[in-house]
Amino acid sequence: MGMNTLQHQPSETNAKPVGQTEKMTLVQAVTDGLRTMMSEDEQVLVLGEDVGTNGGVFRATDGLINEFGDNRVVDTPLAEAGIIGTSIGLAMNGFKPIAEIQFLGFIYPGFEQIVTHAARIRMRTSGRYTVPMVIRAPYGAGIRAPEIHSDSTEAFFVHLPGLKVVAPSSPYDAKGLLIASIEDPDPVIFLEPMKSYRAGREDVPVEKYTVDIGKANVVKKGEDVTLICWGNMVKPTMEAAQKAEKEKDIQAEVIDLRTLYPLDKDTIVQSVEKTGRVVVVHEGHRTGGVGAEIIGLINDHALFYLRSPIERVTGYDVHVPLFALEDHYLPSIDRVYKGIQNVLAY
Amino acid sequence: MEAEFPVVQYISPEGQLNADYAQTYDRQHLMLSYENMLKARVFDRKAVNLQRQGRIGTYAPFEGQEAAQIGSAMALETSDWMFPSYRDHAATLTFGHSLMNVLLYWAGRVEGCMPPEGKHIFPPSVPIATQIPHAVGAAWAEKLKGRTGASIVYFGDGATSEGDFHEGLNFASVFHAPVVFFCQNNGFAISVPVSRQMKSKTIAQKALAYDIPSVRVDGNDVLAVYEETKKALDRARKGEGPTLIEAVTWRYGAHTTADDPTKYRDQSLSEEKRVEDPLTRVERMLRHNGDWDEEWAQRVSEEMSDRVDNAVKDMEQYPAAEPTFMFDHIFETPTWHIREQRDSIERKEG
Ligand SMILES: Cc1ncc(C[n+]2csc(CCOP(=O)(O)OP(=O)(O)O)c2C)c(N)n1
Numbered sequence: 021m022g023m024n025t026l027q028h029q030p031s032e033t034n035a036k037p038v039g040q041t042e043k044m045t046l047v048q049a050v051t052d053g054l055r056t057m058m059s060e061d062e063q064v065l066v067l068g069e070d071v072g073t074n075g076g077v078f079r080a081t082d083g084l085i086n087e088f089g090d091n092r093v094v095d096t097p098l099a100e101a102g103i104i105g106t107s108i109g110l111a112m113n114g115f116k117p118i119a120e121i122q123f124l125g126f127i128y129p130g131f132e133q134i135v136t137h138a139a140r141i142r143m144r145t146s147g148r149y150t151v152p153m154v155i156r157a158p159y160g161a162g163i164r165a166p167e168i169h170s171d172s173t174e175a176f177f178v179h180l181p182g183l184k185v186v187a188p189s190s191p192y193d194a195k196g197l198l199i200a201s202i203e204d205p206d207p208v209i210f211l212e213p214m215k216s217y218r219a220g221r222e223d224v225p226v227e228k229y230t231v232d233i234g235k236a237n238v239v240k241k242g243e244d245v246t247l248i249c250w251g252n253m254v255k256p257t258m259e260a261a262q263k264a265e266k267e268k269d270i271q272a273e274v275i276d277l278r279t280l281y282p283l284d285k286d287t288i289v290q291s292v293e294k295t296g297r298v299v300v301v302h303e304g305h306r307t308g309g310v311g312a313e314i315i316g317l318i319n320d321h322a323l324f325y326l327r328s329p330i331e332r333v334t335g336y337d338v339h340v341p342l343f344a345l346e347d348h349y350l351p352s353i354d355r356v357y358k359g360i361q362n363v364l365a366y
Numbered sequence: 367m368e369a370e371f372p373v374v375q376y377i378s379p380e381g382q383l384n385a386d387y388a389q390t391y392d393r394q395h396l397m398l399s400y401e402n403m404l405k406a407r408v409f410d411r412k413a414v415n416l417q418r419q420g421r422i423g424t425y426a427p428f429e430g431q432e433a434a435q436i437g438s439a440m441a442l443e444t445s446d447w448m449f450p451s452y453r454d455h456a457a458t459l460t461f462g463h464s465l466m467n468v469l470l471y472w473a474g475r476v477e478g479c480m481p482p483e484g485k486h487i488f489p490p491s492v493p494i495a496t497q498i499p500h501a502v503g504a505a506w507a508e509k510l511k512g513r514t515g516a517s518i519v520y521f522g523d524g525a526t527s528e529g530d531f532h533e534g535l536n537f538a539s540v541f542h543a544p545v546v547f548f549c550q551n552n553g554f555a556i557s558v559p560v561s562r563q564m565k566s567k568t569i570a571q572k573a574l575a576y577d578i579p580s581v582r583v584d585g586n587d588v589l590a591v592y593e594e595t596k597k598a599l600d601r602a603r604k605g606e607g608p609t610l611i612e613a614v615t616w617r618y619g620a621h622t623t624a625d626d627p628t629k630y631r632d633q634s635l636s637e638e639k640r641v642e643d644p645l646t647r648v649e650r651m652l653r654h655n656g657d658w659d660e661e662w663a664q665r666v667s668e669e670m671s672d673r674v675d676n677a678v679k680d681m682e683q684y685p686a687a688e689p690t691f692m693f694d695h696i697f698e699t700p701t702w703h704i705r706e707q708r709d710s711i712e713r714k715e716g
Contacts, residue, residue: 069555069556074557095557098563101528102527129529166622336693336707337696337703337704338696339692339696341476342476344474346474
């Protein structure tokens with residue numbers, strides 16, 4: 021599957037951009053989104069470990085320091101609590117900081133700042149102070165990275181009130197969602213699927229555009245079963261859907277959530293009302309994972325449309341293994357395919 | 367502050383033993399130090415090549431830091447505890463880790479974390495600075511048990527910016543724990559030079575705030591590192607509390623094999639640093655004293671090269687990882703979640 025087989029559904033509020041496009045990878049689209057917003061708004065700052073001279077370990081901030089200088093593209097000391105904590109202060113005092121955490125697995129030293137401060141300042145000051153910041157972090161397994169680099173613990177953040185959690189799967193969405201996140205008046209955790217960073221190129225508008233936070237994307241339409249996924253899992257899920265279509269004439273509808281908090285209730289419910297069968301796919305651990313929340317939401321809003329129990333295809337309740345075993349941890353096309361067969365056979 | 371923390375040097379880059387330390391010349395010890403450094407360098411270069419050939423994953427090279435890791439590890443006793451970071455294989459190998467296990471770890475196998483029986487070598491810590499409080503806790507436990515074991519914990523200059531570093535030092539100070547904080551100041555934390563990491567001129571001075579003694583040592587001088595670490599460990603064993611050692615050294619190459627140093631520094635700088643090389647200076651000194659033996663060095667290098675090749679073979683012939691292995695050590699007694707998930711994998715394969 022080429023990345024460009026995904027169809028991007030502009031939501032009602034977003035006009036589809038018309039101007040020039042350029043072929044970009046997902047990581048280039050992130051850079052382009054950052055550049056777009058830094059050019060437009062002097063208050064937008066990028067800060068983190070190695071984001072300046074080095075352009076980020078994944079090159080997501082490549083070249084920005086030359087364009088915007090080291091007051092706006094800041095190599096910080098190696099301290100996540102410091103990066104996130106000072107970003108909170110910057111955000112409360114007029115700036116729009118975009119903090120890069122090198123890998124999601126290294127966000128934990130800064131977790132305290134997110135949980136007890138970024139997520140709560142609006143509430144604690146009755147809206148007098150707010151934290152319009154973005155925390156970007158590459159996440160996910162499958163690139164043979166060393167230990168701890170492959171965590172997919174988005175559930176921690178989805179569980180917290182006061183935070184939005186975004187996870188694009190394509191270059192187009194990455195740029196549009198990043199711009200929307202930077203413009204959002206509240207703190208946003210922006211999860212970048214590491215394995216998809218350079219997985220393919222697609223046309224990305226050169227102009228500024230947004231993809232709405234909270235709007236899912238139906239990347240494939242179908243009547244028989246709803247597959248719900250995001251980030252790095254969109255690819256194996258789409259491939260399993262295509263396999264099911266070819267081999268069993270099963271028409272799967274595939275929903276790329278794009279935002280994990282708030283979930284796009286309407287898109288999920290409408291699809292379940294149509295298909296009556298659901299498979300949720302995520303690479304994070306199964307217990308307390310976002311899949312459990314999606315199932316809860318479906319129970320609340322579409323229970324009587326269900327024709328079979330909802331299947332979860334997820335990472336296991338084990339630490340993401342070192343790379344010799346990581347492929348066994350990750351949901352594969354076969355595991356998703358099996359999930360589809362299970363709900364249809366019920 | 368730099369004046370208050372002068373860099374302690376025993377052997378100059380030219381291979382001269384500083385007159386103050388003339389009595390410490392011990393041919394046997396220096397030959398062994400050199401041997402360990404040479405072996406480590408052979409290992410490191412081979413590991414980088416293995417990564418290039420795709421036989422192991424991303425690897426963190428340490429070339430240039432041999433004296434810091436080996437001088438300090440040679441000062442340890444078997445009953446001590448070692449808390450390494452991901453770059454400290456020269457230290458772990460010197461303390462008794464197996465070559466095959468170190469390679470296994472970099473080949474993506476968690477089994478590589480297992481140290482030999484009877485050696486307290488912790489798995490390399492990947493998140494920065496997080497191992498520092500563990501070392502304090504283990505040392506504190508030794509003290510509570512009335513034993514004389516001490517902890518040594520390795521970390522980089524970048525690590526001193528993390529809260530865990532400061533919390534670790536503070537706890538060690540308050541509880542008077544027998545721990546040696548061993549910082550390898552190798553000039554860079556990935557792309558960020560020390561000058562951008564901190565405004566303090568030295569890392570040693572950070573101990574002042576915690577009322578912990580500290581020393582700045584030439585990290586390319588294996589003898590100075592050994593002697594200063596030994597002093598610190600002796601103090602710890604005598605109940606005199608923690609010490610911070612800043613070993614000033616240089617990482618010649620990339621941060622890891624996934625990184626390109628030319629993006630952030632002029633690599634000719636690394637070539638200039640070769641004049642301070644930890645191996646060369648010991649070789650020079652041994653030559654001065656008529657103790658150098660070219661054939662011996664050649665032999666050590668060749669033997670090590672064979673040992674690494676054999677370890678690579680063992681690593682590559684190590685039984686393939688069973689997918690179910692990932693469930694085996696999550697809890698002592700697996701919960702139902704893990705039992706069910708493990709079964710589901712087994713069923714598929716059966
Ligand atoms: C908590 C945390 N944040 C970020 C990283 C990513 N990272 C790995 S090594 C490194 C630089 C470490 O520099 P330093 O402490 O000086 O040690 P060195 O690698 O130079 O030996 C960074 C930022 C990490 N491993 N852990």
